[in-house]
Amino acid sequence: MEExxxxxxxxxxxxxSSVWVRLLFMLLFSVLYWAAxxxxxxxxxxxxxxxxxxxxxNSRVLALGAQLSTYAYQVFRYLTYNSEEKPFPLGDWxxxxxxxxxxxxxxxxxxxxxxxxxxxxxxAPKPEAKEEKPTD
Numbered sequence: 001m002e003e004x005x006x007x008x009x010x011x012x013x014x015x016x017s018s019v020w021v022r023l024l025f026m027l028l029f030s031v032l033y034w035a036a037x038x039x040x041x042x043x044x045x046x047x048x049x050x051x052x053x054x055x056x057x058n059s060r061v062l063a064l065g066a067q068l069s070t071y072a073y074q075v076f077r078y079l080t081y082n083s084e085e086k087p088f089p090l091g092d093w094x095x096x097x098x099x100x101x102x103x104x105x106x107x108x109x110x111x112x113x114x115x116x117x118x119x120x121x122x123x124a125p126k127p128e129a130k131e132e133k134p135t136d
Contacts (some may be wrong), residue, residue, distance in 0.1 A: 026079055033075045040068045063096040070094035
């Protein structure tokens with residue numbers, strides 16, 4: 001009886017069109033992730049040369065990098081069934097605002113002085129007992 005019930009449930013799951021539609025979306029988002037990964041590689045190289053030649057980060061490239069990172073995260077969440085929300089192009093393009101807030105550099109702290117070495121108290125040397133030699 002239990003075996004029959006399991007077989008019927010399996011048939012229901014296999015016939016469920018939402019599972020197959022999700023597979024199509026998963027394939028689409030996998031391809032879009034691959035494209036975003038290629039764009040991210042270009043962003044990384046461009047930002048490197050921007051810093052190399054100007055000494056500054058390009059703010060627009062920073063924003064695009066943050067958006068691509070968020071997009072990749074959204075795609076991973078959808079692909080792994082951690083989210084039912086479809087990423088771009090079926091959802092909104094991610095904003096870099098939230099990530100910019102998180103990415104603020106930590107306040108610079110004053111360098112700490114090296115810890116002081118504790119003086120090791122040496123025990124006073126014990127007076128040696130003088131051995132007297134017998135005199136003949």
